[in-house]
Amino acid sequence: MAGPKGSKYYNIFLKFKVWLENTDQESILGNGKFELLDFIDQFGSLKAAADKMEISYRKAWGMLKDAEEKLGFPLVEKQRGGQHGGNSVLTDDGKILIEAYKELLVEFDEAIYQITKKFFNRVNKK
Amino acid sequence: MAGPKGSKYYNIFLKFKVWLENTDQESILGNGKFELLDFIDQFGSLKAAADKMEISYRKAWGMLKDAEEKLGFPLVEKQRGGQHGGNSVLTDDGKILIEAYKELLVEFDEAIYQITKKFFNRVNKK
DNA sequence: AGTCGATATGTATATCTTTGCATATAGAAA
DNA sequence: TTTCTATATGCAAAGATATACATATCGACT
Numbered sequence: 001m002a003g004p005k006g007s008k009y010y011n012i013f014l015k016f017k018v019w020l021e022n023t024d025q026e027s028i029l030g031n032g033k034f035e036l037l038d039f040i041d042q043f044g045s046l047k048a049a050a051d052k053m054e055i056s057y058r059k060a061w062g063m064l065k066d067a068e069e070k071l072g073f074p075l076v077e078k079q080r081g082g083q084h085g086g087n088s089v090l091t092d093d094g095k096i097l098i099e100a101y102k103e104l105l106v107e108f109d110e111a112i113y114q115i116t117k118k119f120f121n122r123v124n125k126k
Numbered sequence: 127m128a129g130p131k132g133s134k135y136y137n138i139f140l141k142f143k144v145w146l147e148n149t150d151q152e153s154i155l156g157n158g159k160f161e162l163l164d165f166i167d168q169f170g171s172l173k174a175a176a177d178k179m180e181i182s183y184r185k186a187w188g189m190l191k192d193a194e195e196k197l198g199f200p201l202v203e204k205q206r207g208g209q210h211g212g213n214s215v216l217t218d219d220g221k222i223l224i225e226a227y228k229e230l231l232v233e234f235d236e237a238i239y240q241i242t243k244k245f246f247n248r249v250n251k252k
Numbered sequence: 253a254g255t256c257g258a259t260a261t262g263t264a265t266a267t268c269t270t271t272g273c274a275t276a277t278a279g280a281a282a
Numbered sequence: 283t284t285t286c287t288a289t290a291t292g293c294a295a296a297g298a299t300a301t302a303c304a305t306a307t308c309g310a311c312t
Contacts, residue, residue: 008199011149012148012154013146014144014145014146016144016145016234017143019140019141021138022139023139045259046258047257047258056301057259059301061260072134079308079309080257080309081257082257082258082308082311083255083257084311085257086257087258088259096248096251100248101245103245104241104244107244108142108237108241111234115234119226119229119230122222123223125222171288172288182272183288184272184290184291185271185272187289187290188291191291205278205279205289206278206279206288207277207278207279207280208280209281209286210281211279211286211289212278212288213289
């Protein structure tokens with residue numbers, strides 16, 4: 001969402017972010033990790049998800065490990081071995097989380113729309 | 127806002143952030159810089175604002191410079207020299223911006239309250 | 253038993269930010 | 283004209299993050 005045409009805020013956008021945090025103010029799950037979970041769900045493996053996101057497997061694995069450690073419960077059931085090397089499937093907790101997050105984003109988008117409009121109205125009023 | 131008592135989300139918080147960004151996806155003004163502006167407004171100098179925030183003058187100066195360069199217009203009128211060394215006063219633009227930002231935060235807080243409640247309801251439903 | 257590919261993880265390298273230190277300058281007031 | 287202190291800015295040191303590289307393991311299917 002940008003400021004109105006012609007105003008000095010025309011090329012400026014109001015952005016927002018939502019994430020889960022623990023009591024130590026550490027980020028547990030944000031947009032990137034939710035996206036990763038979503039791709040794991042869609043493609044059935046951490047590797048495939050990493051490829052889709054164009055990040056290294058090493059990085060994706062680290063993201064997932066970090067989130068699970070901080071949450072204290074697993075988000076993904078990992079299987080290794082087999083001719084295809086293995087696979088990853090979201091746990092019920094993982095599924096519920098990404099569903100809730102998706103709906104949260106929709107609601108947030110709706111809420112921010114009005115707020116943003118008001119913001120740019122205000123700063124351009126003068 | 128944390129999850130409900132007894133749930134596995136009890137120590138987990140849903141957080142959000144709002145900031146202004148340019149077309150290059152660079153952050154222009156976020157919470158820290160708004161706070162800095164607010165303190166400059168309250169205390170009349172960049173130095174005093176930096177002290178209040180417990181950051182170095184060097185850092186505060188860099189933050190302000192960065193924001194002004196990216197916005198393309200000044201937020202603060204700086205005066206140097208004089209027995210007291212100088213001072214800083216918000217421009218009209220600067221004042222309007224922090225006012226708008228403050229009200230934005232209030233509205234955001236209200237909006238997120240319901241959304242957050244729903245989120246934790248959802249993930250704890252099962 | 254051998255193969256194959258994803259999971260698993262340590263370590264090193266590079267990059268990006270932040271912070272600190274040092275130093276110059278303005279200019280009103282004494 | 284000397285003093286005082288905030289503004290102004292470069293640069294080095296330190297930290298924090300990210301990225302890359304290397305290497306091991308597992309186990310269903312041939």
